[in-house]
Amino acid sequence: MEKGRHPLRRLLSHLKHHQLTVILASICSILNKFWDLAPPILIGMAIDVVVQREDSFLSNYGYPDPHNQFLILVGVTVIIWVLESLFEYWWGILWRNLAQTAQHELRMDAYDHIQNLEMQWFSGQSTGGLMSILNDDVNQLERFLDQGANDLLQLATTITVVGTIMFILAPEVALLAVIPVPIIVIGSFVFQRRIGVRYKKVREEVSELNSLLNNNLQGITTIKSFTAESRESERVNIASGSYRDANRDAIRLSASFVPLIRMAILFAFTANMLVGGWMALDGELEVGAYAIIVFITQRLLWPLTRLGQTFDLYQRAMASTTRVLDLVDTEIGIVEGEEELTNVLGEITFNDITFTYPGRESVLNEINFEIPAGSTVGLVGSTGSGKTTLTRLLMRFHDPLSGNVAIDGINIRDLKLESLRSSIALVSQNTTLFPGSVKENISYGNPEANFEQIEYAAGIAEATNFISELPKGMETNIGEDGHKLSGGQRQRLAIARAVLKDAPILVLDEATSNVDNETEAALQRSIEKISVDRTTLIIAHRLSTVRHADRIIVLDSGDISEVGTHNELIKNNGIYSRLWAVQTGEVEK
16 A cells, blocks of 8 residues: 555655656766765875876876876866866756655645545544645655755765775775764664654644644634633644644754764774874875875765754655655545536435434434425524535535435436536535635636626625725725625625526525625525526525525434425424524414
């Protein structure tokens, strides 16, 4: 299973279509480091020329004059520095662009996958936690690809190239230089495993913190109304403190790594300097070769001090990779069909529907009813009776445990989700608007609509008057979730949006429950207009909203208790009649 694989393998598998870029970037990183290691050799050769003159290493290649030898060294130096600079430019371009591209693609893959997950999955998630994955975790991957991948490649190149040179020049000295390397590498892997557990905890804590902050910012009105600022500050303080403590735990281990590595490097460097120096004094090692060894030992060992930092970056990235790709690999519970709705009449049938939310008692018990095409049906009942659940099953946000829902005789499980949902316009109690203008929010129902169609939809929703009074009319920015508008104004925009969608089926889920009587009357007039010649399902607590429906279905504890028109149900003296009496103060005769 994907989730059982190492996070690096999963990341590389996910980015396999960038394989060529990864290969080119890796080659540039290796060649950049290869040429970067050349200057110590050139310095050693220059010292060799000064000491040996006509007997230097370069004289063996037909250049006995020391002056000419220095000209050659200068020319080679220029070429090497140019090559090093070119490959540094190219690895920077390739790795950084790959990091940005991977960041973008992973974020979009995760976001697109989230949009395809069933609504039941969202009930077990927090908005802050998901935001943490889409932003912070994806950014951790970007930081690793931006710098960490290059560091690991160049470190491997350094160990290989320097080790080879030193064994060629002086095997005895080389052994002293490389003794700490396996100790450092093994220690790094041990460090990696231990720090990995700590960074997993860090990721969990930042998710909790983001979730709390997001919830509090959305509920700032409630916090202020209950004067709960100090309580919420304390909650944020505790969550932020837990995040800080988790980071401190990781930092404590991370900070101890470099000093320990420096001690291992100290041994190798001083041993090299001492043994190599004695060999040079005894004539067993050329002065130039000794200079190369001294300089190149530093090039070998000093980058190891950054190994902890690189592993630190790597481990953060792998912890984030696991969270992002676990999200991407989450199995989609709703499997769509292949059929499409055409020439929709709007006949809706609920056949033996039984449904239960996880961990709860049964919500719907073998529900059966039919909504004829073009008719208006009201659904009423107490809170928790299953009214909204029926609309969620119709939209296929959930699937019933048994039974099926059909539109025009076609089981909605056999339909493509886009075909199903494009045939239904939903106006819910909790209206969601988007940052942008009034026009953009209305046209959300039909992005291709022209201005005249948008104005017509606003007119049907009786929103024209308040829109004209806004500072910029249709172009007025309504803020995040329309916070600059009243509840009634927001609901009218939601109805205008549904009008513009012009779907054959209209679902109104408590669309008038949070508005005043005057606004409710206006919204009811709008509903009457838009329900003409389309199938309309109205869910309401306010019975006045459904009294003119062709048929009213009364739900009670997941069962259908009554069905009829308003007048018929009043005469039945059942649940509907009692609800009407409570809402009006008297039973209508």
